[in-house]
Amino acid sequence: MKISRVAERLGLPKERLSELQETIVKESDWPPPRLMRFDKPVSGVEAGTVVFYTGEVVYGYPKIKRAMLLEPAIKRQFTGIVAVEEKMNGYNLRATSIDGEIVALTRGGYICPFSTEVVRDRIDPEVFRDHPEIVLCGEMVGPENPYVPKSIYPVDSAEFVLFDIAKKNSRVTQGVHPTHDLAEEYGLNVTPLLGEFRAEGAYKEIVPIVRDLGKRGREGIVLKDVSNEAPPIKYTCSESNCMDLEHAFRYYNDYASDFIVSRVVREGFQAVEWGESSEEIRARAARLGESILLPLADTIRRKMEKEQIAQSVQIRVKRIQTAKDFEQHLRRMGIRAIFDIPVPDVDGYVVRIEKMVMSTNDKTQAMIDGQLW
Amino acid sequence: MKISRVAERLGLPKERLSELQETIVKESDWPPPRLMRFDKPVSGVEAGTVVFYTGEVVYGYPKIKRAMLLEPAIKRQFTGIVAVEEKMNGYNLRATSIDGEIVALTRGGYICPFSTEVVRDRIDPEVFRDHPEIVLCGEMVGPENPYVPKSIYPVDSAEFVLFDIAKKNSRVTQGVHPTHDLAEEYGLNVTPLLGEFRAEGAYKEIVPIVRDLGKRGREGIVLKDVSNEAPPIKYTCSESNCMDLEHAFRYYNDYASDFIVSRVVREGFQAVEWGESSEEIRARAARLGESILLPLADTIRRKMEKEQIAQSVQIRVKRIQTAKDFEQHLRRMGIRAIFDIPVPDVDGYVVRIEKMVMSTNDKTQAMIDGQLW
Numbered sequence: 001m002k003i004s005r006v007a008e009r010l011g012l013p014k015e016r017l018s019e020l021q022e023t024i025v026k027e028s029d030w031p032p033p034r035l036m037r038f039d040k041p042v043s044g045v046e047a048g049t050v051v052f053y054t055g056e057v058v059y060g061y062p063k064i065k066r067a068m069l070l071e072p073a074i075k076r077q078f079t080g081i082v083a084v085e086e087k088m089n090g091y092n093l094r095a096t097s098i099d100g101e102i103v104a105l106t107r108g109g110y111i112c113p114f115s116t117e118v119v120r121d122r123i124d125p126e127v128f129r130d131h132p133e134i135v136l137c138g139e140m141v142g143p144e145n146p147y148v149p150k151s152i153y154p155v156d157s158a159e160f161v162l163f164d165i166a167k168k169n170s171r172v173t174q175g176v177h178p179t180h181d182l183a184e185e186y187g188l189n190v191t192p193l194l195g196e197f198r199a200e201g202a203y204k205e206i207v208p209i210v211r212d213l214g215k216r217g218r219e220g221i222v223l224k225d226v227s228n229e230a231p232p233i234k235y236t237c238s239e240s241n242c243m244d245l246e247h248a249f250r251y252y253n254d255y256a257s258d259f260i261v262s263r264v265v266r267e268g269f270q271a272v273e274w275g276e277s278s279e280e281i282r283a284r285a286a287r288l289g290e291s292i293l294l295p296l297a298d299t300i301r302r303k304m305e306k307e308q309i310a311q312s313v314q315i316r317v318k319r320i321q322t323a324k325d326f327e328q329h330l331r332r333m334g335i336r337a338i339f340d341i342p343v344p345d346v347d348g349y350v351v352r353i354e355k356m357v358m359s360t361n362d363k364t365q366a367m368i369d370g371q372l373w
Numbered sequence: 374m375k376i377s378r379v380a381e382r383l384g385l386p387k388e389r390l391s392e393l394q395e396t397i398v399k400e401s402d403w404p405p406p407r408l409m410r411f412d413k414p415v416s417g418v419e420a421g422t423v424v425f426y427t428g429e430v431v432y433g434y435p436k437i438k439r440a441m442l443l444e445p446a447i448k449r450q451f452t453g454i455v456a457v458e459e460k461m462n463g464y465n466l467r468a469t470s471i472d473g474e475i476v477a478l479t480r481g482g483y484i485c486p487f488s489t490e491v492v493r494d495r496i497d498p499e500v501f502r503d504h505p506e507i508v509l510c511g512e513m514v515g516p517e518n519p520y521v522p523k524s525i526y527p528v529d530s531a532e533f534v535l536f537d538i539a540k541k542n543s544r545v546t547q548g549v550h551p552t553h554d555l556a557e558e559y560g561l562n563v564t565p566l567l568g569e570f571r572a573e574g575a576y577k578e579i580v581p582i583v584r585d586l587g588k589r590g591r592e593g594i595v596l597k598d599v600s601n602e603a604p605p606i607k608y609t610c611s612e613s614n615c616m617d618l619e620h621a622f623r624y625y626n627d628y629a630s631d632f633i634v635s636r637v638v639r640e641g642f643q644a645v646e647w648g649e650s651s652e653e654i655r656a657r658a659a660r661l662g663e664s665i666l667l668p669l670a671d672t673i674r675r676k677m678e679k680e681q682i683a684q685s686v687q688i689r690v691k692r693i694q695t696a697k698d699f700e701q702h703l704r705r706m707g708i709r710a711i712f713d714i715p716v717p718d719v720d721g722y723v724v725r726i727e728k729m730v731m732s733t734n735d736k737t738q739a740m741i742d743g744q745l746w
Contacts, residue, residue, distance in 0.1 A: 065745035076743030233745055252638055257630030262746075264633075265625055268669035269740060272677070281670060282663065289662025290655065296641030297654060304645070367642060370449030372438035372606055373635075 001027075001036060006051050009169065012043055031116070031325060033098050037109035046171075048109040052098050056168045058105060061092060061137050064222060064234045068269040070210075071203040074223065077233055078199040081226040083176045084206055086192040087234055088161050089219035090141030090148050095119045095160065096168060097128035104140075104160075110333070113325035114315055115140055118158050121318065127186045137164040137173065139191070144316045146326070146353060152217040157316045163191040163222070175228030196226060206235075207274070214239040238284065241266050242291035250295035251311070253360040264288065303364040310338075311355040318348040330355075374400075374409060379424050382542065385416060404489070404698060406471050410482035419544075421482040425471050429541045431478060434467060434510050437595060437607045441642040443583075444576040447596065450606055451572040454599040456549045457579055459565040460607055461534050462592035463514030463521050468492045468533065469541065470501035477513075477533075483706070486698035487688055488513055491531050494691065500559045510537040510546065512564070517689045519699070519726060525590040530689045536564040536595070548601030569599060579608075580647070587612040611657065614639050615664035623668040624684065626733040637661065676737040683711075684728040691721040703728075 003021075007014040017025065026037045034053040038060065041047045046060030067073030074082065092107040093115055102125065104115035118140065128134065141148075142155035153159075162183050166173045176193065183190035197205045202223075210221060214237030224232040241263045248255040248263075267288055271281050299309055317323045320342050330337050336356040342349035367373070376394075380387040390398065399410045407426040411433065414420045419433030440446030447455065465480040466488055475498065477488035491513065501507065514521075515528035526532075535556050539546045549566065556563035570578045575596075583594060587610030597605040614636045621628040621636075640661055644654050672682055690696050693715050703710050709729040715722035740746070 067743075068740040068746050069743070072741060072743030073745060074743070077745070249637075249641070252634075252641070257634040260637075261625075261630040261633050264622075264665055265669065268622070268625070268666055268673055271666065271670050272673040276670075281666060282659075285662035285666040286655075286659040287662070288666055289658035289660070292637055293641055293644065293654060293658040293661055296638065297644050297649075300641055300645040367441040368445060370440075370442070370445030370447075372446060372450070373441050 001034070001051065001053055001055075005055055006036065009051070009055060009057055010045055010049075012045070016043065028110070030328075031103075031111045031113055033101070033103070035109075035111070039108070048105070048107050050105055050109045054098060056098060058094055058096055058135050058168055059166070059171050060109065061094060061107070061164070061166075062171075062173070062231070064232050066266075067223075067233050067235045068266065069273050070206060070235055071273065073233060073235075074199055074202050074206075078202070078223070078225055078230055080199060081196050082199050082202045083196045083224045083226050084194045084202075084209060085163065085176070085222045085224060086194060086213065086218060087220045087222045087236070088139035088141050088163065088191055089150050089152065089240065090139040090145055090161070093119070093138055093140050093160065094166075095123060095136040095138065096134065097132060100128075102128060110329065113322055113329050114146060114317065117317060117319070117322045119160050122160050123188060124186045127182070127188070133167045133169075135166040135168060136160075136162055136188075137166060138162040138189075144314050144350075146313045146315050146330075146355075149313050150217075159189050161189045161191055173228075176224050176226050191222075194221070210235065210237055213237050217243070236266065238267060238270055238287070242287055245288070245291040246295045249292050250299050251309070251357040251360045252296055252299065253363040254357045299360065300364055300367075303361070304368055309357055309361045309364070311357060313353050313355060315351050315353065316345065316348055317342070317351060320349060323349065323351045374407075374424065374426055374428075378428055379409065382424070382428065382430055383418055383422075385418070389416065401483070403701075404476075404484050404486055406474070406476070408482075408484070412481070421478070421480050423478055423482045427471060429471060431467055431469055431508050431541055432539065432544050433482065434465060434480070434537070434539075435544075435546070435604065437605050439639075440596075440606050440608045441639065442646050443579060443608055444646065446606060446608075447572055447575050447579075450603055451575070451596070451598055452603075453572060454569050455572050455575045456569045456597045456599050457567045457575075457582060458536065458549070458595045458597060459567060459586065459591060460593040460595045460609070461512035461514050461536065461564055462523050462525065462613065463512040463518055463534070466492070466511055466513050466533065467539075468496060468509040468511070469507065470505060473501075475501060483702065486695055486702050487519060487690065490690060490692070490695045492533050495533050496561060497559045500555070500561070506540045506542075508539040508541060509533075509535055509561075510539060511535040511562075517687050517723075519686045519688050519703075519728075522686050523590075532562050534562045534564055546601075549597050549599050564595075567594070583608065583610055586610050590616070609639065611640060611643055611660070615660055618661070618664040619668045622665050623672050624682070624730040624733045625669055625672065626736040627730045672733065673737055673740075676734070677741055682730055682734045682737065684730060686726050686728060688724050688726065689718070689721055690715070690724060693722060696722065696724045 004014050007017040024040045036051045038049040048060030050058045094105045102120050103111050104119040106112050138160050140160055141153050142158040143149050143151045144157040164173045165179050194209050219240040220236035222232050222234045244263050248260050271284055323342055327339050338354040340352040342351045377387050380390040397413045409424040411422040421433030423431045467478045475493050476484050477492040479485050511533050514526050515531040516522050516524045517530040537546045538552050567582050592613040593609035595605050595607050617636050621633050644657050696715055700712050711727045713725040715724045
């Protein structure tokens with residue numbers, strides 16, 4: 001790819017881009033098409049930004065910041081009307097078409113072979129024919145999901161759920177109404193729009209929404225300015241924080257401590273903002289403690305019983321080659337996984353995958369062997 | 374100081390030591406005597422090792438490794454007789470005499486003016502006259518303690534409690550019996566020796582000791598090979614882990630996430646090793662959750678009520694100059710603290726100190742102001 005052309009498009013000096021090659025900017029020619037990928041953010045270019053060999057740029061989806069205290073955050077961040085959308089719990093994707101072929105980019109800017117197959121199957125290709133410049137920003141959710149499998153949605157396998165739209169070569173995303181309009185026009189799954197409120201009164205309307213989502217095991221909400229001027233903010237349910245902790249402590253040595261502590265701290269802010277009584281906060285503490293201690297103890301016990309600690313996930317593919325490509329994709333991501341033999345099923349194959357959690361396995365075994373920390 | 378002489382004493386090449394100067398090896402001439410201090414471990418030289426201008430070396434006290442599962446750790450680490458000592462909860466010091474003056478070195482190898490005054494007051498100077506080469510390794514404990522104030526011991530202000538002895542210019546420490554013999558001879562406080570057991574049967578003897586210490590709010594135990602051949606290991610009580618968490622979550626943004634997660638993980642291993650029933654483990658989870666959530670919520674509430682979040686500690690000094698020097702010492706350690714005017718009291722002065730926890734203050738205030746995480 002011509003560095004000078006790419007640099008010009010991104011608004012970076014050519015020399016700067018050359019410097020970054022092979023450190024922050026990585027080239028990839030598999031799966032096709034050929035592209036350059038930004039591994040980290042650089043001078044206003046989001047991490048995950050991809051420049052295709054055609055010169056087309058798909059910018060990384062901007063990070064959505066988190067409210068720890070909803071009421072003051074809404075007051076500070078918004079005026080006018082706030083739309084409340086459900087935050088979907090899966091993994092982030094951008095779907096676009098290059099030379100007429102649909103590809104699905106992960107958050108980090110990789111083409112994921114599995115996600116690409118699902119997206120090609122689920123999204124009406126008409127949307128890309130009518131809008132060749134479009135980038136569909138969404139979340140892949142459902143139980144047959146290799147990264148964040150969840151059975152909390154009415155989804156059998158894996159579905160792409162749209163939450164925003166963008167255009168190639170543009171950093172701007174279109175916001176709530178154009179997204180829902182497009183979804184309706186093309187029959188796309190779209191993140192539920194749970195209400196629109198004036199900023200002043202929004203907090204008291206939103207709290208019951210968050211509580212209800214929590215009870216249903218859902219992740220939380222994203223608040224968006226309907227005029228698309230202020231950046232969106234996110235907020236999660238207590239139950240979702242605790243589910244994250246359960247997962248992290250089951251694989252306690254493979255998760256960053258910051259991942260864990262951040263989720264715990266959210267619980268403190270929510271308890272205070274919701275004015276919990278001494279009894280309520282103790283109940284929350286008990287839930288919190290259990291979501292930490294029970295999976296941790298379970299992992300230690302299993303390892304004592306000589307079980308290998310692994311994350312079992314499952315994907316459903318139309319072509320065996322997709323599973324093979326996905327295996328290759330995980331390998332290049334540095335994820336160790338064992339793929340079972342594909343089992344034929346209606347309209348394709350089911351493939352079970354054991355994702356290794358080596359650090360938790362090794363550390364737990366070492367402690368059982370009497371080694372010291 | 375002559376680099377070549379120091380290098381020779383430490384068994385390091387002269388060039389290597391020169392390279393390390395001003396990065397890992399720091400010089401200090403205050404408080405006297407002049408010394409060189411190892412900020413980090415280097416080629417077998419422990420962090421906290423100090424080389425005085427006299428050429429005398431006081432090695433850093435070796436880090437004691439932790440058992441996560443007591444029974445296999447005892448089995449793997451020890452044969453013969455295991456002594457069980459109480460692990461004191463305070464801060465680590467090494468007391469020695471240079472040119473006939475007693476000085477107290479912190480874990481990091483600083484001369485602490487406060488600790489030096491206390492040590493000069495509490496330790497019979499006869500021990501240093503009789504043994505000019507001796508290094509007393511111990512813990513400073515008690516409520517009037519500027520680093521880890523605890524009222525769990527029968528100590529009114531601050532006391533030095535011996536737990537091992539070493540010699541200048543030697544990495545070897547003497548172990549259990551010489552330490553207790555010396556303490557008896559000179560009337561020094563010494564860490565309680567709670568029992569001696571054959572390694573094979575030690576685990577079942579030790580569990581009730583740990584439980585009892587926990588009930589009394591004590592930190593835990595250090596297991597030592599009485600023949601002083603195997604290195605010692607440490608193990609802490611659940612209550613102590615939870616107290617650490619309480620403290621860390623009160624100042625949640627000023628503590629490293631690893632500090633927090635390590636304490637939580639200890640609870641999981643103990644629950645499994647002690648074969649806790651579903652009911653017992655839920656009770657432990659509730660304690661754990663409360664020691665996390667209650668102090669965290671308390672800090673957020675206080676900050677909402679416009680309180681400044683700080684750690685209040687108190688020291689008792691004989692001379693006002695010691696408090697002034699201690700203020701200077703904290704400043705060079707990068708700790709921000711506000712010293713009250715010394716209040717005269719029997720035999721000296723009481724000085725209240727507010728240690729600032731800027732990060733927790735600032736972050737909590739930012740959230741209250743509606744900023745995003």
